[in-house]
Amino acid sequence: MPRTLAVEIVTPERIVYTNEVEFVVVPTFDGEMGVLPLHAPLVGVLKPGEVRVKYGDTTDWFAVSGGYIQVHEDKVIILADNAVSASQIDVEEARRTKERAQERLKEIGHAGDEVDGLALDLDWAEAQLRVGGSHAQV
Amino acid sequence: MPNLRDIRQRISNVQSTRQITRTMEMVATAKIRKAQSRIESARPYALSMMEVLGNVARFVRDAKHPLLEEHEKHERVVIVTVVSDRGLCGAFNSNILRMAEGLMREEAAQGAESDIIAFGKKAIGYFRYRGIEPMASYRDVSDKPSIEEARSIATRVIEAYSAGEIDGVKMVFNRFKNAAEHIAEIHDLLPIKHTVVEDETDAMQLNPEYVFEPSADAVLEHLLPTYVETLVYRALLESAASEQGARRSAMKSATDNASEMITSLTRTFNRARQGAITNEIAEIVGGAASLEDE
Structure with missing residues (x-):
């Protein structure tokens, strides 16, 4: 062991x-x-x-x-x-979150509190997509 | 002599009220259990978090961080009041709200203005009625608070504190002791007392050298806001559990009172009915007697 x-x-x-x-x-x-x-x-x-x-x-x-x-x-x-x-990741949901965050980021376009929050959402969604996309069967 | 029909009506009214309060009592009992298990499942994180914070704090003895820094001025404080969205839970809300108001007066005596963060509809209503507009309010979440709300509250006060807009943050909430007992408490949220950090350290056995990634200061900088979040989250959970506990007690005594009232009304009803029967008999006897006389 x-x-x-x-x-x-x-x-x-x-x-x-x-x-x-x-x-x-x-x-x-x-x-x-x-x-x-x-x-x-x-x-x-x-x-x-x-x-x-x-x-x-x-x-x-x-x-x-x-x-x-x-x-x-x-x-x-x-x-x-x-x-x-x-196996628990909702890939569809993560993708939607990612798209929403990206669109919103484009709309705002400048730095600020909301941008920081969105960037976090975006990172989180991307992390889920990376993990969920390739290893969901585990 | 009270009317028989009226009494019967009242008895059935009280009975249906009792039905309602009894149901609410049972609902609250079930919810206490859920709320308690939510506190339980938040515990591992809080404990580990304290342990990490303690370890870090040992290496950053005289840490400089805006959240640890006490402001020289004392002009503006934020009071986070945590109550419920619904009533019918005894003194649960009024204790907290009265305490918060007392706190505001104290701060005013020290020359500081107070802002309110209202968690729960009852706090929003209470302060609006007194002409105080909360700087932030949260509604419809008091029975199932999530980390999101805690994070949002924490972020708000941390930003304002770091920017120097406010000089202190206090939190008033009901601490859950057991299903029948909760204690209204005031908790200092910001600035974070050095002693809090150091007490945690002393409780820890002294560990060998730690490696910090990226650095002790950077870890501490991330950790302190999370610490505040954890404190707020815990308060919200405790308050939610206390709310159900308070409601159960309130509804239990309402049910008991209703039962008592039904007993006494039934007694009145029986007396009135017996009185009516006695009356009738007296009349019959009187009628018969007058017939015999003829």
Whole structure:
């Protein structure tokens, strides 16, 4: 039995996922970061993107809308503002959100609070599309 | 002598009222459970969040962040009042609203104006009636608050605070103790007290060196607004659960009172009926006696 990581993905509303896994990949602002067992203690900020979790021959995919990761003694906590597993993603809905956000962004055209919010919506929708589009069967 | 028909009418009125209050009581009981489980499912996030915040805070001892900074002036504060959309829940709303008003007076005594963020229709109505227009109001969400509302409230106050428009944010809400008890509480939201952050730290066992990605300051900067969101979200959830608890108690005593009233009305009704029968007998006896005399 190889050493494993206890991973937990939680959002303010519920626990999305808990499992014993061998490898976790998360999206940080400087690029993807992989966590293996015996990783040094770490706290990091996540951007919207995909989280991959590997154990045995299986990989679970999730879309997260940004949040935090804490690694400590083989325990990985991912605090996400929003998170869904690949099979739960509503691709159609995400596509609509993306289009709405893009149109609205074009209409406004200048920076401001609403633009920041829309940019987040857009990132979140794109993250869902990337994960949901290619890995929905998992 | 009260009219028999009138009494019968009243009994059936009270009975149908009791039917309604009893139903509301049962509905509230079912909703408490749901609201409680929502608090439960928010707990893991809040706990982990505190842990992370504590870890970060240890490395950024004298952190400089607008949300930790106390303003030198004290001219304008925001009071977030969290109540319900519906009534029929006893003193649930009036406690909070009275507390909020007291707070406004206190702030006024210190020379600070207060703005209101009203969560729940009852707060909107209350303050409008007194000529106070809330700077933001939220309606039709009090029994099922989501993180979206919490985020929206948090964002508003954080922006105003960072911009220096306001110098403090307080939140008044009912803390859920158990299904029968809730406590009206005032919570300081902003500025975030250094002690809050440091207390969390002391509770943590001292961990070895942490790696921060991208940096401790950057993590803290992201984390503090999330912390405020989490606090607001929790308050909204607790208030929602308390509301159902308060409604259940209120409806239970209404049901009990109705039952009591039915008992006493039934008694009056029986007495009146017996009186009428006695009267009739007396008349018959009198009539018979007058016949015998002939």
